[in-house]
Amino acid sequence: MRQFLLSTVAIATVTLAGALPAQAQDVKSRLIRFGYGLSENSNQGRAAKFFAQELDKQSGGKLRMKGFGDSSLGSDVQMQNTVIGGAQEMMVGSTATLVGIVKDFGVYDLPFLFANEKEADAVLDGPFGEKLMAK
Numbered sequence: 001m002r003q004f005l006l007s008t009v010a011i012a013t014v015t016l017a018g019a020l021p022a023q024a025q026d027v028k029s030r031l032i033r034f035g036y037g038l039s040e041n042s043n044q045g046r047a048a049k050f051f052a053q054e055l056d057k058q059s060g061g062k063l064r065m066k067g068f069g070d071s072s073l074g075s076d077v078q079m080q081n082t083v084i085g086g087a088q089e090m091m092v093g094s095t096a097t098l099v100g101i102v103k104d105f106g107v108y109d110l111p112f113l114f115a116n117e118k119e120a121d122a123v124l125d126g127p128f129g130e131k132l133m134a135k
Contacts, residue, residue, distance in 0.1 A: 032065040034090040035073035103133045
């Protein structure tokens with residue numbers, strides 16, 4: 001799960017970093033509030049710090065991100081609801097809390113569902129994953 005989280009943050013950073021330079025002049029200044037449950041010294045905290053630095057650099061300072069570690073913005077459920085409500089822009093949380101919104105997201109918490117990471121990527125990035133994300 002940690003590897004998945006770090007991979008997701010890395011992919012988002014690279015994708016965003018590639019798109020920002022060409023469009024930075026069109027971006028309004030914005031602060032992104034990013035909540036996560038672990039400490040600043042954890043993998044989540046280090047990934048958040050790296051993302052904030054890259055975001056600032058690639059947007060020419062127009063997009064800034066402030067990380068809130070140690071669940072300082074609330075529990076996963078509280079942060080999830082705050083993201084939905086628009087008062088917070090990003091969070092790292094457990095997939096278990098998503099079941100409260102869409103029951104089908106419970107599939108992410110089934111143990112030994114996939115034989116390996118390659119199989120998981122193929123299923124979750126394929127038609128099944130697309131159908132799940134459309135809910």
